[in-house]
Amino acid sequence: MSELRFTLTDVAGVRFGVSPANETVMSLWALAEPARYPVHLPWTDRARATLRRPEVAGRVRPLVELTLPRRWLPDFLTPAARPGVEMPEQLDQIAATPPDVVVRDLLATAPSRPLRPFGRALLADPAGLLPQLVEALRVWYDEAIAPDWPRMRALLDADVAYRAAQLAEGGTGKLFERLHPSLRWLGDRVVSDDPFERDFDLRGRGLALNPSVFTHQRVLWNLLEDSMPAGAYPVRAVGTLWERGPEPAGDALARVVGGGRAALLHLLDAATTTTDLARLTGLSAGNVSQHLAALHAAGLVVRSRAGRHVLYRNTEVGAALLRAARGG
Structure with missing residues (x-):
């Protein structure tokens, strides 16, 4: 179970955004385990054919190795999204990640599963190999996400509008109580029924909330002391996405x-x-x-x-x- 503690400033700082980088990264979970994401089978069928192309597979491999199923993601790959952010801006943000942050985030994933060869190489040379990872992210977005991004974006934007209306009408408590069944609002904190056991003080930085097409079981938190706190939650009406x-x-x-x-x-x-x-x-x-x-x-x-x-x-x-x- 995790707890996120809010000040009044944090309550006022709850905001929404749509992150193409998050969707690009998390899409590889659905590709690796399609049976756990049956709603996305129309997409996974196409994406698998894309990944089998030799000119794509080799360039995307660094990203695939860091996004294996049931592995914690390096937080620098899923930055908090500002309203209206586009993929090129997020790629630039990821490319500018300091080497010590890359190392810290990679080490944080080790308890879930050992790093694969590219992860170990990136750990040894973060400055030299980060551009290769950013290129893998760009290629996968261009090949597998961009063709369907208008459809995904429309669903995500509709969710943002819906949640913003909930926040305006019912306040922070109503928003979190309805955001996901695993969340409870206790007046000054959010309690999240998850296996991560985080106790995190937002300290006046607010919280960026990003609806996600490829997050389907729980809210995924990006909680670091030196970056914008964020959470990715399952988007509403995802079953309509591929209709x-x-x-x-x-x-x-x-x-x-x-x-x-x-x-x-x-x-x-x-x-x-x-x-x-x-x-x-x-x-x-x-x-x-x-x-x-x-x-x-x-x-x-x-x-x-x-x-x-x-x-x-x-x-x-x-x-x-x-x-x-x-x-x-």
Whole structure:
């Protein structure tokens, strides 16, 4: 069990971000043990074929050796994400990791499993071999993550909007109690039911929270005395990530309300913003707004405001229509 102790400054410093570096690193867990990540099988099938290509396998091997299943990750590989951060910026941040931090983080993983050859070499020459690891991370992102990143990013951004609304409406306690079943809020601390046994004082630095597609069992903490505290938690609605959108020609609902509006109804089981709907469907924001206005006028969706965001969700009528179209 771990405990994270908060001051009032830390409570005010809880913030959200999306980390492409985290997703790139953690995706290799799903690739190595696909049976534990069945929801991602459409992706793992493609990613395995990518990793079998000789020109990819050799360049990615350093990263693969450091991300074996059931191994603790070196914390410098999963930096806390600021809002709007992109992969090139995170690669630069990782490349600038001081050698002593690389060594410290590698040694911290040793209790879980011994280091593989590249890990041992990196431990002996962190300054010389860190660029090779950063290149492996860049190649894997470009080859395996970037083609699906708009879809992943839309799901992650939608979760951020949802959690930010929870925080604004119910405060820190409500946020953590609903973030994951393993977490409890005790007024001035978060208690995490995990095997890590950490007792950590945030000391006014706040906490960066990153939803993750490839984190599925518990919240993973990045807690070091000299860096930004962070936690990666399982994203909501991950089961929708690889669903194909409804085909207008073959979908009964699409024939009634139109392909674009049917696509939106399929995505509005959870509250979602116009921006996220545009990313998920590939429609322009203007088209999404027009479709939502028509669905709202018909009583099929409802809208609510959460801070600066307007969220849309199916009404009971819209949900019933959707169930009928799905054969339920």
